[in-house]
Amino acid sequence: MISDKMKEYVVGSSLIRAMFDDSKRLISIYGKENVYDFSLGNPCFPPPEEFKDTLKKIIDETDPMVVHGYMNNAGHESVREKIAESINKKFNTDYNAGNIIMTVGAAGGLNVIFKTLINPGDEIIAFSPYFGEYDSYTANVSAELVKVPPVLPGFEPDLEALEKSITPKTRIVIVNSPNNPTGVVYSEETIKEIAAILRRKEVEYGLPIYIFSDEPYRELAYDGVKVPYITKVYDDTIVGYSYSKSLSMAGERIGYLLIPDEASGADDIISAATVANRILGFVNAPSLFQLAIGECVDMKMDIDCYDRNRKALYGGLTDIGYECVKPEGAFYLFVKSPLADDIEFCEKAKEFGLVLVPGTAFDCPGYIRLAYCTAYETIEKSMPQFKKLWDSVQA
């Protein structure tokens, strides 16, 4: 009864989610205390306590028609103004409310921009390994996802391959740094090199090529590493942001798009993206959370807890013998699978109560992803299991 496209999706439905559901099954078999779930990027620390107070204050003190009613499809203007000001302060830019469109998370924002810019048959470039949902979002607009391989072992993008991948049909290059699944943060140098390539190709083909900077992990960078603000390096940049991870509210679906005036056709894109927000069925980002974000625009989560997890998991696993690049951002570890077949290895891991995601889900077979947005105790207690798993697969 269901559409042909959906049949494929349902069969191949996100390996990550499948693992998440597996976790429940394992708990029912082994008991909660014997299952170590590293599958899903669901933050394990609550939003800051002040955020709670902000929500209640808005509910108590603001006109309920403003709190819960329709607003402009782009979002509450006052909130967009505050976000623009916050960005300006942080990155020495010059945006205003008109450059911001509130979205239903970063996923909503990506779909809005794809709908806005992409004609069927256009090409969108992603750097492997990449967030598997990019495949679905690309298919939603009947475009083709072109994959640029990484340079190993550090998982930087292969810039030569990028240049060769660009065709007159290339409309968007997705940059996701800090990266899911590798945790790698691209340096300013790398961003500048990407920008130089795109500028050359824009001239060669006489068409704009946009960077979509997918930034749900922007605030999660460790060891003092800097996450460059790409709009300052490359004019045709559109930023997609989400508060899902930075303020631990993944279920509330709140984020924004930033479309700078410098981007080619910015006015048209802003108008069209506002309409796309509506006709894709989002209509607008959830209102109360827009207003709360407006009040908390410079609120920061304490990321020390993630950093502690990162060090414990990275240290523990590499001590056992696992190989992986030390992540500088996000809350993922991308580990070389001790078995060539990463899916088989993840199946094996379940026997030890370990729920991992195969790299295949990110177009990178031979690796596995661990989300360390878990309790610290989960990491501590899982180490003997990781050791047993390691031993079990040594020939």
Place this chain on the structure above:
Amino acid sequence: MISDKMKEYVVGSSLIRAMFDDSKRLISIYGKENVYDFSLGNPCFPPPEEFKDTLKKIIDETDPMVVHGYMNNAGHESVREKIAESINKKFNTDYNAGNIIMTVGAAGGLNVIFKTLINPGDEIIAFSPYFGEYDSYTANVSAELVKVPPVLPGFEPDLEALEKSITPKTRIVIVNSPNNPTGVVYSEETIKEIAAILRRKEVEYGLPIYIFSDEPYRELAYDGVKVPYITKVYDDTIVGYSYSKSLSMAGERIGYLLIPDEASGADDIISAATVANRILGFVNAPSLFQLAIGECVDMKMDIDCYDRNRKALYGGLTDIGYECVKPEGAFYLFVKSPLADDIEFCEKAKEFGLVLVPGTAFDCPGYIRLAYCTAYETIEKSMPQFKKLWDSVQA
């Protein structure tokens, strides 16, 4: 720079929204007290006071990771269970959590179902006049919207025309009762006749034809009129519900889909719709509002205020000489345009500070829509303006 499809959308962007923006322009010219905005279906009465308390109680007393984190893409199971129970109690049905998928409003639900069921080139039937966004949602899945004309003056669907409109490509018939824009509520008799036609055609073509019952206005029915529950009349029914109007929270984007076990391929549809919710970028309905709805599932708005508006506006306008069908539901009045050209008439109306929406936006030229979810005073004070407008267009 923007995609070809979006170019059309932006140019032809919703007449309703254009009117809404016009309202702001008129206010800046004539002053707020001289502009009477009947354009947008944005509820003018706040959610019940208890809803406020429920939100705050959840924020205070529930684990913030449950309140704000990811859950199953279909929504919180406890909430879906409560909604199913509430439906069962009201309509003597037998649903459970598995039949419910929480959505980003009714617009989200419609897009999820279209994505789930529709192949490019399939046909979706709507009864004119209809909510103009159906055009966009249909285009999102590259389907064709087939329009069945109304029987005038009562705006009941033309059932003979319906039967003739059905082809082997027909997958969905949208039923929207209480209706936007006419306010008409279809009787159980009408629903039974529609069901009989669809059943015949299902047999003839050997394929299921689904009714999508678009029910954001279900609770808004006056004079004791009954709104039939279509799943009880026709097995292949999918219900799309929204709390936007019934609890005055249009900006919060919260609703649900009901997919009964009796519908053909129900299991597949439920799985696929859950995946579609994710890959369209909704991911899940906003979490806090899901939980709040779970606590308020039987909460009722007082609709007397809308009823009072309805009587005042209907009585006032027909006294002046305007012709319209007396609406039994929703909060719209669909009035015959005194000028043959409804767009011209709406332009004329602006000179009197009246913001109306041309019927053309609902595939029904020659009429105008008035949303009476306004303050009562707006209706009272607008009457002399409607009289002047009437006089101004009499030949």
